[in-house]
Amino acid sequence: MAHQKIIVLDFGGQYNQLIARRVRECGVYCEVKSYTTPTEEIRAMEPIGIIFTGGPGSVYDPKAPQADPGLFQLGVPILGICYGCQLIAHNLGGKVTAAQGDTAREYGKTETFFDTACRLFKGLPQRGITWMSHGDYMEKVPDGFSLTAHSEHCPNVAICDEGRGFYGVQFHPEVDHTENGTAMLRNFLYEVCGAKGDWTMGDYKQAAIRRVREKVGEGKVLLALSGGVDSSVAAALVAEAVGSQLTCVFVDHGLMRLNEGDEVEKAFSKWDINFVRVNAEALFLGKLAGITEPEEKRKIIGEEFIRVFEAEAKKIGRVDYLVQGTIYPDVIESGLGDAAVIKSHHNVGGLPDYVDFKEIIEPLRMLFKDEVRQLGRELGLPEYLVSRQPFPGPGLAIRIIGEVTKEKADTLRQADFIFRDEVAKAGLEGTMSQYFAVLTNLRSVGVMGDGRSYDHAVALRSVTTSDFMTADWTRIPYEVLDRVSVRIVNEVPHINRVLYDITSKPPATVEFE
């Protein structure tokens, strides 16, 4: 069954992914497409509505991304956000100019007044805060449009042509700072576009399983399982679809967190698949002996990982399909517009090019991270696997400063476990994006009982962030830090000092190495 579809047409705005996520949260499937997508292609996708995103430019700038006038002839409702709103005005006979002085230029939270007779604002309060970020101003509204919102400085905050289903807002309904912003998007989807809300994860799961079955037929499928959310959910989905035709190779490099390898193995024991766990601790630690340079550690682990994986793949013989856990933000960031930002340095666990397989399957390619987690739950994966924080491919090797040894890894595992345990007990998990312990190479003097100690210092790190490109250190309550510290020095041998990292990113990075 095909889902109803909204197209988010990307004009280079910084919130394109957020708009798409909000639409899906409203139960409507959507895809982000570049503004350069031919209109015929868009028509063929049969969208029930189109949303123009914001963008960095001014519509009258000759180099600015323009909307194809044909889009307005498709007979499909359009909502323009910020720059998208100005595009509508510009294309349909209105006039957009640079705002003069304070008049009409607005940034940040702005009190706004709405005409609730407009379908976009139906059922909402007549005044509320919106998030503005525009330097241009709609001096003349196009014919056929009426004004449906204003603020103190700007008479033209929202426009609509109910007959044709064209709406424009100068503010950003997709960001949290806009009160009732999601309700406005919901109104556009349900009141204007006639959405039925047919995007549910239960349906998606069934359809995705069917697709994998149809594609794979009787073939053999291989997947490199890291224990992270994406590869685990991809594995669970393919396991559900083709069972024993799937082999999951889980390379345990001995640098995982406490009990992690066993937990991953246990979670997959309910499916009738071939699960290969390669216990390669000795191999990895052997290769890392004497290495202190962080990038060299990364390189060694990456290469070794590929070698071990290849050796396992060879034992299986020719495989037809390789599963990868690519998710939608990767697709959007790598392929859409001029402003694409790609994070590349983290691909430890990246797969060799020459494993013998016919085709790649990417069953999560159209899902956002929250949706991947939801799908994992639908598939019956345990919550601790589905909601887990990111964990770097090189694992604890880049959290042990200096040379990595088994003793150090064991020490760090215990300290890290205590930190996570206390965070969970305090109910703080949701407030921290990533948190872990680091074994520093600092040794210092302490007093234990009546004796002097000269032992290691552990550093605790926790950050709060939405994209990991920048991050703030988390203000963990002192009582929680205190409990963690007391437990670590009492329960973990050879630790006599606990430090808390209070640097944000930048200038620090999330990891210590």
Ligand code: XMP
């Ligand atoms: P940084 O330290 O660059 O971390 O601020 C940002 C995010 O990336 C993760 N990270 C890695 N992930 N291999 C990975 O798979 C790596 O080598 C690596 N280094 C950092 C880090 O855990 C954080 O989520």
